[in-house]
Amino acid sequence: MSYSKTFKELDKLEHDRSSFDCGEKELNDFIQTRAAKHMQAGISRTMVLPGSMPLPNQKHPICSFYSIAPSSISHEALPKSMAKKLPRYPIPVFLLAQLAVHKEFHGSGLGKVSLIKALEYLWEINAHMRAYAIVVDCLTKNAESFYAKFGFEVLCELNGRVRMFIPMKTVEQLFS
């Protein structure tokens, strides 16, 4: 399987959700059953990197995807050095709610490409609607070390997951 050059918004008619397998049941379930519903409900957006060749059902396989949503974090959750410069009410952030790569591509650099594309997309949104940081909720220790590699730092624990963040000022250095 080879993949296209650009991410596209998930389209049930165009993208084959059922063949996606990243090795994590929760993320497979999300893309297969919830991502499109959440978009329809207006609570998140999922972008997919389609395979370049269609399957026999004429749909394109999904090689990787990411989902984003607006969110906020409490002032108290931030490190003191950051919090002291900010007002004492919920701080707007972007949530990188999901990111996964089909297991056929694990270790081939697609996770890095997908993360950079997600950060770039959020950076573009930030030009119109500002957020202080990007946060991710890590499903596993593996995810935690993946994000740590790209500069995400631990923020807190939330619902049994480690929440990590990267300030928008750091993202700015990548794209400006």
Ligand SMILES: CC(C)(COP(=O)(O)OP(=O)(O)OC[C@H]1O[C@@H](n2cnc3c(N)ncnc32)[C@H](O)[C@@H]1OP(=O)(O)O)[C@@H](O)C(=O)NCCC(=O)NCCS
């Ligand atoms: C985590 C995941 C997205 C990584 O994708 P990938 O395509 O295998 O990663 P890449 O090949 O792009 O690796 C990029 C870099 O991250 C590193 N990396 C990859 N997985 C890692 C891990 N689990 N822990 C630490 N580093 C990791 C690679 O060594 C590589 O480093 P390099 O640039 O110095 O060579 C993928 O394994 C996946 O989809 N896992 C299941 C879903 C998941 O856990 N998603 C995380 C969000 S909850």
